[in-house]
Amino acid sequence: MAAAAHVPVLLDRVVALVAPALARPGAVLVDATLGLGGHSEAVLERFPEARVVGIDRDTHALDRSRERLAPYAERLTLVHAVYDEVAEVLADLGLAHVEGVLFDLGVSSMQLDVRERGFAYAEDAPLDMRMDDTTGPTAADVLNEYPVEELARILRQYGEEKFARRIAEAVVRERAREPFTRSARLVELLYEAIPAPARRTGGHPAKRTFQALRIEVNDELSVLRRALPAAIEAVGVGGRVVVMSYHSLEDRLTKQAFVEVTRSDVPPDMPFVPEGSEPAYRLVTRGAEKASDEEIEQNPRAASVRLRAVERVSMTRGGAA
Incomplete structure (x- = not known):
């Protein structure tokens, strides 16, 4: 089956980035761009007590992923929506916060292949x-x-x-x-x-x-501008937002959104950050990570990927966790 042969970009790195947030039983990852479900499949396989909420605007992708992820159906919720609707989706599911949100942006392999x-x-x-x-x-x-x-x-x-x-x-x-x-x-x-x-x-x-x-x-860029703040707000303490971009426009928006929530309001010439002024989030990746030459050779789509991740460290700026 074609879906089974699909190899997601930066699979192991993405799983490693969300792993600390998914360690506890019942942890929820929102795969906001489900596609063929490759990243979700790896999460469901490697974290047997985690749940996945898979969102996609493409009904064909949802059908393919439903088939691919059938062995994990009890821990999987699939939703037909655009990823800037993540807050509404979580509200409908009764989830105040989740442990992770993943975006694998751009056009999917399935969409290109059909x-x-x-x-x-x-x-x-x-x-x-x-x-x-x-x-x-x-x-x-x-x-x-x-x-x-x-x-x-x-x-x-x-x-x-x-x-x-x-x-x-x-x-x-x-x-x-x-x-x-x-x-x-x-x-x-x-x-x-x-x-x-x-x-x-x-x-x-x-x-x-x-x-x-x-x-x-x-309307991809407008959707992303709305989706990033919603995803950042959706994660609880220790939760992570991971974004994979494939062109400079997406990566620029992601960088700006992450800088906004990790930046300190303290003047740069101050020798320390006063208690109560710490940002509520921290950058997990140093800049934008890229795929290795080996992965690009095996999966040419990985050539343009830029990966960034952020983690929530408190519920409010300077607030207690």
Whole structure:
């Protein structure tokens, strides 16, 4: 079965990071981006008294994970939701705090592998790109309906595409002739719009545009901005939030959110932090951790991963644990 063959990125490191928080019986890990359930499977296997709440906006991912994680069904709760709804999900389950929250951001292996979802630019497919394909506009809708200024903005902001305006203008010209419906036509346009010297560096010329469209269709950065503070607040003392990002935009938001809650308000020239002024959280990782060369060789998706983790050390700034 394909799901069983799936190898999650940084599996052992992620498990090691959440392990201290999951040591006690009944500990709960929220896998906020369940996907194919690889990280959750490892947690359920290695911590026989822990529970997992798996959240995913993709109904197909939930179905696959339900099958994969069937041996642990008594300790597993699956929820169809977007990960910025973590507070509501926990409230519905009657959980005031949990011991861990994990985010494995971006597009999942399953979404890339199913051609009809339209996430991959290597094969011709419908321009969909919705992580929850039961609702919302598609990538084709964005291409066919957005004004040129808005198209250029999302390509520049979400794809960090240097030729954003040029591509946007080409899209608007072409859609007047015939609306976009499939990925091959968009890839062909990108080859024509991006100058040849630029196409020879920086990976596939469609990579940045497809990333930008996917982020826009799924509102990924806005969702993450809301989800991070909710997750940080959701963990109890000793609880950890672990985030795996795959591009600089996600990692920047994660870094900012973690710095915000671990920063001391004490002036930097003070020789000590007065009692009552200590931050309620501490950084667990030193900067952003990356995958080893060995893992990247075995699992190319790990090449761009950046991992950060934070731990709650008290319930309030300077408060007692």
